[in-house]
Amino acid sequence: MKHDDGPGSSGPSAHPARRRLRAVLAGGLVLGVGAAVTLAAWNDSEFAIGSFAAGQFDLVGSTDGTSFTDHATADTAAPLGFTVNPTNLAPGDVVFAPFAVALEEAATYAAAVTVSAGPVAGSLSGVTYELLRTSTFGCTADTTGTSLVPAGTALGTVSADTTFDLAEPAGGLAPVNLCFKVTAGAITQGADGSAVWEFAAVSQS
Structure with a gap:
């Protein structure tokens, strides 16, 4: 009996062709997976750093206009x-x-300075004072300047909002000069x- 191997035949001769086609397709799938695995990955990073430090700040005073030192408490x-x-008097x-x-x-900063008065020790009723901001260091009966505390203010008190500004030093001290004028009124012997x-x-x- 003669077997028909023509188109549409499901005879034995069709099986090897299907196997070859499946092998080729399978090989193509394998190659495709292999190509995906071997793709190169490119990476790059940037870094930023910030450095920080505290500034400097200290108020100093002078009774001679030349030597400035720290007087941080009432006791000093x-x-x-x-x-x-x-x-x-x-x-x-x-x-x-x-x-x-x-x-x-x-x-490394400028400053706003507020003047306040502590309690008076002893008995100084009748004693008043005035505080001036002056253009140069020194204080006499004739000294004039900007009034920070008006004349006639009782010791132990300061008028409200008694403030002034201090500039940031620029290569040297930038002092504010002051003048205390104290007047004895009806004081007790x-x-x-x-x-x-x-x-x-x-x-x-």
Whole structure:
């Protein structure tokens, strides 16, 4: 009997062709998977770093306009050098003392300075004062300047919003010069005491 191997035949001669086709397709799938696996991966990175450090800030004071040092507490307050003996006052006497404040040379900020007064020690009723900001260091009866605390202010008090600015040092100290004028009113014989002022600086960025 003769077998028909023509088109559409499902005879034995068709099986090898199908196997070859499947082998080729299978080989193509394998090659495709292999190409996907061997794709190169390109990577690159960028890095950024920030370095930080605190600035410097310190307020110093001077009673001679030349030597500036730190007087950080009431116990280490700078003693004002009054030009008239402040321990032998009579009614109507006026004594004067210069002072200056500055930011130390390494400071990296300007400052706003607020003046406040601590409690008065002893008995100094009737004693008043005035605080001036002056253009140069020094303080006498004739010294004039910008009034920070008006004349007639009682010791132990400061008028509200008594502030001034200090510039950031630029190669050297930039002090603000001050003048204290203290007037003895109706004081009692033998009375004595002391008064402290605070200059509190806050940095300005």
